[in-house]
Amino acid sequence: MQPFDYHPSTRVIYGENSVDRLGEIVRELGGTRVLLVSDPGIVKAGHSNRGVVSLRNAGLEVSVFNQVQENPSTLNVIAGRQFATDHEIDFIVGLGGGSSMDCAKGINFLVSNGGEMKDYWGVGRATKPMLPLIAIPTTAGTGSEAQSFALITDPETHRKMACGDKKAACKVAILDPTLTVTQPREVTADTGIDAIAHALETFVTKRRNPMSLMFSRESWKHLYPNLQKVLNDPKDIEARGHMQVGANLAGAAIENSMLGATHAAANPLTATYGITHGIAVGLMLPHVIRFNGAAVNVEYSQLTRLMGEQTADGTECLAQCVTGLRRICGLPSCLQDAGVEESRLPELAEAATQEWTGTFNPRPLNKSDFLGIYQAAFNGRS
Ligand SMILES: [Fe+2]
Structure with missing residues (x-):
């Protein structure tokens, strides 16, 4: 039998309309200024707004970074880091498909540990604690919300860099099937x-x-x-x-x-x-x-x-x-x-x-x- 080191670090919440609990959960975890990472399609579908409304109803400040592209590149992450720094955020939410969740994790690496994405290519290269992160998938595919890896593409080589660190694991994953019914x-x-x-x-x-x-x-x-x-x-x-x-x-x-x-x-x-x-x-x-x-x-x-x-x-x-x-x-x-x-x-x-x-x-x-x-x-x- 293979040896293993099983360390569950993500609370998983499942339920119809559970996205509406986002604000309450962020408050519980001590967040005050929240970065919500999403992509234009998710914004258009109205899903990001459900997250924003829940956060604002809980009295939290929200800044929405909605420039995530499919297979997010280091350029997306750098833009997100700048946005996050400008808004002095203390909590991150990735709401969308694997691209939004991976980009949110990537931004977390840079905001909390500095440097460039390639510095974290591999496993366990972050030395400082990372910001708490909640992932809310709007597709049923990647499972990124259950992983401590961010897949970020190098725009020059088009290779995906797998950047993993246990500290990058989500604090909470919110699985709400109502978010998946509108996808093409x-x-x-x-x-x-x-x-x-x-x-x-x-x-x-x-x-x-x-x-x-x-x-x-x-x-x-x-x-x-x-x-x-x-x-x-x-x-x-x-x-x-x-x-x-x-x-x-x-x-x-x-x-x-x-x-x-x-x-x-x-x-x-x-x-x-x-x-x-x-x-x-x-x-x-x-x-x-x-x-x-x-x-x-x-x-x-x-x-x-x-x-x-x-x-x-x-x-x-x-x-x-x-x-x-x-x-x-x-x-x-x-x-x-x-x-x-x-x-x-x-x-x-x-x-x-x-x-x-x-x-x-x-x-x-x-x-x-x-x-x-x-x-x-x-x-x-x-
Ligand atoms: Fe895959």
């Missing part, structure tokens, strides 16, 4: 497949341990039956809730066991072609499952049994299940359809070997293994 279908699909990938990758990583397995297994039980439901009926609040809780549990699994080769292969697709994270992950996941089958077929079979499938070939069953979900989501089924050039697969394979997350994959990979996976994904055998 493609966002539900992209983020849903990402959450599914988190559940499946964490279940087999080299660092899996009794705690992470518990989170992975439970997240799969919430996510698998409900992704199709929320696509068919976006207003199914019960199914939305299961997706949000499932994504949160998968995020907790990542915090305790890291990810694997699917994310290592997906990130260069985003860096090179700007392919949305969930789409990139969905393209690679069935092929990585097949690659990993030689090492973890027993584990994959445990997951397929949770789906009610009795088969000795859990690997193929799970790969086909993911392919089916991807089809229902309306996502591209092969790299070719996503605009990837065959001639650049070796370059992508080289980039994938540089991704830290691949080192936790249950079956070790080299460049030629990644190339084989990309080639399988190019035409989409499944």
Whole structure:
């Protein structure tokens, strides 16, 4: 059994309209001048305003930084730090998708510890205490609210820097399914497949341990039956809730066991072609499952049994299940359809070997293994 150091540091609140409790909770934690980090789409949907109203009703000062972009870069974080300093804030709220929550964490690193984001690339590089932070996801995907990592992109190389520190973990995560019902279908699909990938990758990583397995297994039980439901009926609040809780549990699994080769292969697709994270992950996941089958077929079979499938070939069953979900989501089924050039697969394979997350994959990979996976994904055998 893998050794583990399980240190839950985030209070998790779930409930319809729980975002309206934000002000009360910030007050409880001693905040007075709050930075709310969000993006223009979330502001337009009215979600940021619900947070602002709750904070103001609690007698708190609020400054809204709404300039977060998808896959936030160091430039977003620097602008946010300046904004935060100008407003002398003492508390941070990240309200939005993974980008808003990651940007909020990034701003917290710089406001409380100084320097640049690259100074925190890796684990445990912050030396000073950080400001209290509350995360409120408006998608059911990233699980960033359960993690002490901020993923911040270097605008020159387009690589995502994973900056992790236990001090960056959220004090509270507020899961309110009413915030997820207005998202466009493609966002539900992209983020849903990402959450599914988190559940499946964490279940087999080299660092899996009794705690992470518990989170992975439970997240799969919430996510698998409900992704199709929320696509068919976006207003199914019960199914939305299961997706949000499932994504949160998968995020907790990542915090305790890291990810694997699917994310290592997906990130260069985003860096090179700007392919949305969930789409990139969905393209690679069935092929990585097949690659990993030689090492973890027993584990994959445990997951397929949770789906009610009795088969000795859990690997193929799970790969086909993911392919089916991807089809229902309306996502591209092969790299070719996503605009990837065959001639650049070796370059992508080289980039994938540089991704830290691949080192936790249950079956070790080299460049030629990644190339084989990309080639399988190019035409989409499944
Ligand atoms: Fe992901």
